[in-house]
Amino acid sequence: MPKPTSRFTTYLTPAQEDELRKIANAIVAPGKGILAADESVGTMGKRLENINLPNTDENRRKYRELLFTADNVISNNVSGVILFDETFRQSTAAGVPFVKVLQDKGIIPGIKVDKGVVPLAGSLNECTTQGLDGLSERCAEYKKGGCGFAKWRCVLKISEHTPSHQAMMENANVLARYASICQQNGLVPIVEPEVLPDGDHDLETAQRVTEEVRLVYICCFRMPCSFTQTASIKKKKINRDPVSITFFLPLHLPPGITFLSGGQSEEDATINLNAINTYAGRKPWPLTFSYGRALQASVLKAWGGEDANIKAGQDELIRRAQANGAAAVGKYAGGGEGAAGGESLFVANHAY
Template identity: 25%
Template sequence: MQEKHLDKIREGKGFIAALDQSGGSTPKALAAYGVSENEYSNEEEMFDLVHEMRTRIITAPSFNSEYILGAILFEQTMDRKIEGKYTGDYLAEEKGIAPFLKVDKGLADLSNGVQKMKPIDDLDEKLERANQRGIFGTKMRSVIKEAKQDGIKEVVDQQFEIGKKIIDAGLIPIIEPEVDIHSIDKEKSEELLKQEIKKHLDELKENELVMLKLSIPTVANQYKELIEHPQVVRVVALSGGYSRDEANSKLKENDELIASFSRALSENLNASQSDEEFNAALKEAVESIYDASVVKNG
């Protein structure tokens, strides 16, 4: 199954759906979906509601392998079931979609212009469970706020250090050093980031493969060299706070860069919608993001 997923992620047409809001971002995700904080009284109820939301998305007719190559899950989603199957198994077996797991524990405080990842003290246990649950790959996020070379180097070093542990566990890591779309020196940060990533890619062995998840670059095709690198399975782009229309428009300018959108995927979905309304709204989102990933301006 893993080889089948690998071939599809590498060669297939489509995008990666990001369904991995967690911890502090879960109330925001529910609020955007039309579920206010007074509708749940504790964390357990909150996570039940967010799993209902994700189940509704994953089981929708348009959430299928014609458009979607993979889906990134939060740890609790991985450990829960959809129609009697663990979520990863449901995605793989019923939908033909590769499941990924978010493994980071959030961001550390801002230092040297960046936010590195907090320590992942249970990484080994998490990766073992991911393998038991049929997970194909992982995702972990850092954030770059300023074009400071030392800070960007620290972020990339940390990402690849943990990424190698993930590779050793038999999974494909998605390396995600996000550049804040509001950064005043975003273009410079992206140039420095590309240089640091390239250094690490060149040091990987032939059997060590990674994916990259990056902000849509200011300069179109900035990451072409990374996309073409032999150790890179695929480069995907986050929406980063752009509206779906804006993210799609910017994505189309970048050859072979595909989407891995979260908010831009679910922005028009609401708990109060009928199934017909919900499925129609999701279908519109899925098809537009697919088109932006596959049909390029050039």
């Protein structure tokens, strides 16, 4: 372990930092983004319910196999896939671990390591995220099992009196501790302080709150956390109006920023990502996607739980990935609508 050179030392060796930097840069490579397939058992059940499938282990496994075994062309636009713990341990019907399926395509497996949101005591219906206990051991297992990055979601809500300073500080400290633990175990941390789009507030309020959330990076500075290996900071509900693009300005810049779809329709999520990347303002980092619903809605509709429709579902996934890959470099020309079309994918108080 290197000797501390300042109060901000990361305690990482040059080789460790180099490995993390390479992973982080690969995640946000031009024209590529993340497929978020980290839905919990309960959330996956809601997805399957929409196509009249029971929420069984086998149905969840079969659906994830559909996603991960899509034609290798998917790797042209998908750099990483975020897995849920159950999915990390699953395999194809032929017995090939999903992690290996992704690695063979040149896609980096990632893993959701938080254990969900819980009420924040003393707050007005705010929350924090649990899972720090035993996190180092879990990260070590996931790294050994082939993962290269991790995800941890904290949630902030906008209302007349929230987010409170208490909630922002609590979640910023949690994210900083998570990021440091991940890096010590060789995983690039996706730092996700998610400002929910729920509410009737205006754009100026969303901008103000998002700027205040830069507390996350102040807390990271106080931890042994390397900024150059922090893969992304995520924000929601970006509007096509260029003024909205100004509402995230991280205090310290990671290698890239990946946007959530925020319950927008598939097409809107793509068009808005493209608008951000064609905006003439200064953009010193890659701006790409980490989409779950906005990459999967059409897939589920086309598949419908029928083996005969697996190829149709995979074709939808490839179509959406290609559309968003183009949007990530400002070259989406439209015409990539899938089976879900312009349907809103918004879920109030969204949970994974």
